[in-house]
Amino acid sequence: MSFANTFYNALVKRNSVYVTSIFAGAFAFGVSFDLGVSSFWDNWNKGKQWKDLRAKYVQDEE
Amino acid sequence: MATALSFRKALSAPPTVRTLASGVPSAPLVNLSVRSPAGHGHGHHGAVGPRSDLPAKFAGSVSLSTSSGLVSRSFTGAQTSGVTQHRLLHTTAVVKDAPNVPNFEPYQAKSSDNNRALSYFMIGSLGVLSASVAKSTVTEFLASMSASADVLALAKVEVELASIPEGKNAIIKWRGKPVFIRHRTQSEVEEARSTDWKSLRDPESDESRAKKPEWLVMLGVCTHLGCVPIGEAGDFGGWFCPCHGSHYDISGRIRKGPAPLNLEVPQYDFTEGDEKLIIG
C-alpha cells in the first residue's frame, strides 16, 4: 500500500517526471538487457566461442 | 357513450391472459383498447393519442356484437408451434432492477491505491519496452546504411616502407585513387621546409602536411580537374600535371598553373617501428 503510493507520488504524479523516467528506464533497460542476454549466452556457450579460445593461440605465438 | 357501457361489460371477462407463440399477448374478452373518456379526470386536456402499452392494430381488434356484447379478438400471423404456455397473471416473474446483468463486485479492486500504481506501472513498462525496441530498430536500420565489411576491409592499405628507397616515388591504389608516397631526401626536406609558404596560393606549411619529414603521402589527383600528375617533373622539382600545366613543389603545394589547392593529404599512420604505413 505504502509502496504503491510511494511509487505513484515519486514517478507518476507529474507527467514530465513519468515520461522522463520512462525514457531513462528504457536506456537502462537496453543496456542491462544486453548485458543479461550476453552473459547468459556466454555462460551457455562456455568454451565454444572464439573469445574463449583466442588466449590459447595468442599465447602460443609469443 | 357506448364505449363506457361496453367497458363495464367487458370487465366480467376472466382475468386470464396468455401469450401466443408469436409473442403477442392474447387476452380474450378483455378490451385493452378502451381509453378513458375525453374530458374525464382532471389535469389534462383531451385524449393524448393511443395508449403506448396496447398491442398494435394488427394484433387485435375490438368489435361490438349484438349477442355477446363487446368482443376483443387477437390475431396472430404465425401458426402456433404446438407448444404454448399458460401464463397466469400471478406467475409473472418479479421485475428485477437490471435483470441478466451480472454482479461485478467480486472483480472490483481491493485497494484503489495498489490498483492505480499497478496500472501506471504496466503502462510505464510498456513505454520502457517500446522505447527500447524502437531505439534498437532505428539504430540497426541506420547501421545497415553504413559501409559493409568488405568495403571497410578495402578501406585501409598497408605499405611496406622498406621497399621504397630514398629519393623515389611509390604509387599505390587506395579506394580507387592513386596515392603518391615520396621518400624524400634530406635536401628535399630542407627545400620544402625553407619555402616561404605564407605567400603561396594555398598557404600550408610542410610540417602540417607530412607527419614524418622524410615521408610525404598525398592523393595523386590534381585539384584542378582530377588528372594524375607526373612525379619528379615541373618547375619546382615536385609534380607536374600534364593536362593543364599545374606545377606542384616537393611538398605537393600548388605553385603555378590553374589548380586552386595543394594536393590532398589522406589520413595515414605509421606502425610502431616505422615498418609500415597504413593509409585510411
Next chain:
Amino acid sequence: MLSRLPASSLQSLRLSANAHSSSLLTTTVRNVSRVRYVSSNSGASSGAKSFLDSRVTLASATLFAVGSVAWYTHLYGSLPFFGEVHANSPAEEGLHPQPYPWSHNGLFDSFDHASIRRGYQVYREVCAACHSLDRIAWRNLVGVSHTADEGKALAEEVEYEDGPNDQGEMFQRPGKLSDYMPPPYPNEEAARAGNGGALPPDLSLIVKARHGGPDYIFSLLTGYVDPPAGFEIREGMNYNPYFPGNAISMARVLFDGLVEYDDGTPATTSQMAKDVTTFLNWASEPEHDERKKAGLKAVILFSALTAISLYIKRFKWSVIKSRKIIYNPPADKTHH
C-alpha cells in the same frame, strides 16, 4: 414414400397436423405437451450442455486434432490423407541422412569455434584441392577461428594477381586480409577437365544448398561403402548411398590420420568430417551466432510486449465491459 419413413415421424406428422387445426381456434385451450416454468433449466442437462459449449472443450478438441496431425506427420513424414507422389525412387533421391547432435543445433547454441578452426585446416589441406570457397575472405576467419596475425600469415601464403601497375601490367603480390579464398581451378571448364567432367561445387553455401544440411554433408563424407550386388557403377564413379543417384564422382577423401590437428585432437575420419562440416556450416551462415543471440532478445522482448499489451487492452476495456445500462421508463403522465 410414407411407408419408408419411421413410425415416429408419421406420428409427429399427425401431431403437427393436429396442432395446425387447433391453432385456428384461438379460444380453445389446448393440451400442452410440456409446461415451462420460469426456471426451466434442469441441473443435469445444463451440465452436459455447458461441457459441450465451453471454450475449454473447444480449445482442447482443437489442440487434440492439431496434435494428432502433427504427431502423424512427425511419425510418417507426410500429412495424413494427402498422398505424395514422387518422381524418384528413394535410391534416386539418396538415403535420408540421420540427424546428428551438432553442437550448434539448439536454440541458444553457438558454433563450436575450435571445431571451425580444425575444419578450416581440413578444408585447406583436403577439400581445397578441388573445391573453391569463393565467398569467404581471409578477413572472415579473423575473430572466428584465427587471430588477425594468423589470418594475415595465411593470406600471405597465397599469391594474388593485382594491378595494373603504372606500366599497365598485372603483377603478383602476396594476399591480404581483404582477399577472398583462392579457387583451385581458374574456371569451370578447367575444373571439369580435371575431374572427369564433374564440377566440384563451390562450398561457400553448400550446407544451405543441400537437403539435410550438415547431416547430409557429414553422411556423405563418411558414407562411402562398397556398392551392393547388382549395382552397376561406371569407371571413375564411386558408390555413396546418401548421394542422389548413388554414384558420385568424388572418391572417399577422409581417412584416419590424414591431417594433424594443432590442438592435438585425434584426426579420425568422423572427427574430420564433423569439423569440416561445422566449418562449412559456418561458411554458409557466418551470421549464425549473432542471429541466434538477436533472436533470443527479440523473442523475450516481443513476448513481454505482447503480454503487457494484452493487460493494457483488458485495462482499457474494463470500463466498457463492466458498465451497466439501465432503462428507467418515463412516468406515464396520462394517468395518476
